[in-house]
Amino acid sequence: MAIEPAINKMPHPSLAAQGSRVWDRLWRHVPSIEKDDTLLARERDGHRWGELSRQIKGTFGSLAGLRTIELGAGRGDLSVLLAQEGAKVTLLDASAKAHDQARKRFDRLGLEAEYVTGDMLGSLEGQAGRFDIAISSGVVEHFEEDQRTRTLAAHHTVLRPGGMAIVSVPHAWCFSYRLWKLYLETRGWWPYGMEIPYSKKELARRALDAGFGRVETSAYGFWQSVGDHWVKNILHRSVDLSGKRSVLDNMFGMTALCFGWRTRSELVGR
Numbered sequence: 001m002a003i004e005p006a007i008n009k010m011p012h013p014s015l016a017a018q019g020s021r022v023w024d025r026l027w028r029h030v031p032s033i034e035k036d037d038t039l040l041a042r043e044r045d046g047h048r049w050g051e052l053s054r055q056i057k058g059t060f061g062s063l064a065g066l067r068t069i070e071l072g073a074g075r076g077d078l079s080v081l082l083a084q085e086g087a088k089v090t091l092l093d094a095s096a097k098a099h100d101q102a103r104k105r106f107d108r109l110g111l112e113a114e115y116v117t118g119d120m121l122g123s124l125e126g127q128a129g130r131f132d133i134a135i136s137s138g139v140v141e142h143f144e145e146d147q148r149t150r151t152l153a154a155h156h157t158v159l160r161p162g163g164m165a166i167v168s169v170p171h172a173w174c175f176s177y178r179l180w181k182l183y184l185e186t187r188g189w190w191p192y193g194m195e196i197p198y199s200k201k202e203l204a205r206r207a208l209d210a211g212f213g214r215v216e217t218s219a220y221g222f223w224q225s226v227g228d229h230w231v232k233n234i235l236h237r238s239v240d241l242s243g244k245r246s247v248l249d250n251m252f253g254m255t256a257l258c259f260g261w262r263t264r265s266e267l268v269g270r
Contacts, residue, residue, distance in 0.1 A: 026191065027074075027097035036105065043077055046242050047220045048255060052078070052166055053085075055216075055259050056133065059164050063087050066132040069158055071120045071151075072139035076102045076113065079135075083111040090114040092127070120154040121147065127158045134158045137168040141195050148196075152210035152260070159262040165212065170197035171219045171256040180229035203258045213263030217256060222246040225254030 031039065043049055056063055064086030070079045073091035075098060083089045083106070091102055091113055099115050106113050116127065120139075134155040143151050155165035170177055177197070184190040200217040207215045227241030246253075 024095060024097060027095055027101060030101060033108070040077065040080060042240070042242055044081055047224075047245070048168060048257065049078075049081055051218065051220070051257060052135075055164070055166070059261070060132065067130060068133040068135060069116075069127065069131045071134060071136045071154060071158075073102065073136075074098045074138075075105055078137055079113060080105065080109065080111065082133075082135075083113060084109075087133075088112075088114075090116060090127075090131070092116040092118050092120065094119050121150055124154060124157050129158070129160050131158050131160065132163050133166065134163065135166040135168075138170075140167060141169045141197055142193060144194065144196060148202075149206045149209050152207050152212075152258075155260070156211045156262055161262055161264045163262045165207075165258075165260040165262070167203070167207070167258040167260070169203065169256050169258075170195065171253055172197040172199040172202075173219075174222070174225050174252050174254040176222075176225040176229055176252075177254045180225075180234070183234070198256050200256050200258075203256055207258055207260045210260075211262070212260035214261045216259045218250060219253035219256045220245075220249045221254040222248040222252050229254075 053063070056066070060066060063082060066082075066087045067090070068079065068082050068087045069090040069092055070076055071092050073079060073093045074095075076089070076091045079089040079091055079102075089112075091099070093099055093102075094117065096117065099117065102113070103115065118124070118127075120136075121143075136151075136155065140148065140151040152165070152167065155167065159165060172178070174197075181190065181195070200219060204215045204217050221242070223241040223244040223246050227239045227244075231237050231239045231241075
């Protein structure tokens, strides 16, 4: 029997305040159109989008017409690609600055989206059961303890039966990412506040605890982490290793992906 998590409890005030300060500071930066186009092209050509597309098409056959929501969407990187494939996208974020950037970006690209201001750990009654796909990237690792399960439960709550959640997080077993993060924290340069990466095992366990009937996890981006975190950011050399695959990806890749399916039969007998 699937659980119905208590999602109406708000996060600890100090954590919420910390997160608001961190993200409001980060959303002050607006990339140039050229940089934005480069970022989106890199995402579109990368392993993550390829894996997302494969799983979505395997579940639904096509992206066209699917109702999707990106939780903690920010500027909506993945929602842009979904919208370009014909999905009807919704962006949920607590930051007005993030929504403002997302609107300008979608307008520039000639894409439509629905914008919802809200907290994924707040009340989601207006969004419950509406979507085929719930997605987040770089969000749920910024929570701790039971809130880590509750953020995954928020994905479950907004899905219709038969829907699919996609969660992308930093991978705890990527040693190049962990060393880079430690280096920046030691120097006082870490910009993202509290960030607790996930192992694939924890991600799968919490997704099952959140109510998903079937869960798959994977990891990728070992060489991408080396290139992005060390060669580019520390050594300041221009390099893009995002397309380079490695036999070490699933064990030590920098990004862990979780796919969770809300089964059609889970409400029977409740």
